[in-house]
Amino acid sequence: HRLTVHLDLRCPFCKRMENGLGTIMTDAADQGRFTLHYRFATVIDAGAGGSGSLTGLSALGAAADEGQQQFAQYLHVLFAEQPAEEVDAFADTGTLLTLAGEVDGLRGEEFDRKVREGTYLPWAREVSAAFEAG
Numbered sequence: 001h002r003l004t005v006h007l008d009l010r011c012p013f014c015k016r017m018e019n020g021l022g023t024i025m026t027d028a029a030d031q032g033r034f035t036l037h038y039r040f041a042t043v044i045d046a047g048a049g050g051s052g053s054l055t056g057l058s059a060l061g062a063a064a065d066e067g068q069q070q071f072a073q074y075l076h077v078l079f080a081e082q083p084a085e086e087v088d089a090f091a092d093t094g095t096l097l098t099l100a101g102e103v104d105g106l107r108g109e110e111f112d113r114k115v116r117e118g119t120y121l122p123w124a125r126e127v128s129a130a131f132e133a134g
Contacts, residue, residue, distance in 0.1 A: 040060075
């Protein structure tokens with residue numbers, strides 16, 4: 001079984017869902033009840049302006065390189081600390097790195113470099129385009 005979750009890192013409704021159910025979904029997936037499949041969008045960037053959804057998604061790509069647990073924990077931290085929709089704080093890699101410091105084992109030379117250099121920006125654009133395409 002697979003549970004597909006649609007998210008935009010700047011979306012306040014996604015924040016409510018992740019803050020309410022994120023840990024429950026992750027725990028159930030860890031127990032083997034289903035596989036979590038995330039589909040990420042960057043629609044708030046287009047609607048409210050800015051690039052925080054895309055830049056934050058790129059940082060999540062770097063977190064995935066560090067491990068599944070780090071990815072899931074970083075996703076939770078990003079939603080827990082999500083600014084107001086009209087505030088594009090996730091466009092700032094310094095903010096993303098500071099928040100990554102809340103996840104055990106995430107911050108390190110390689111992760112930090114990937115976030116600062118936007119290593120996963122091309123991937124984030126592809127993921128966002130795939131979301132838009134359906």
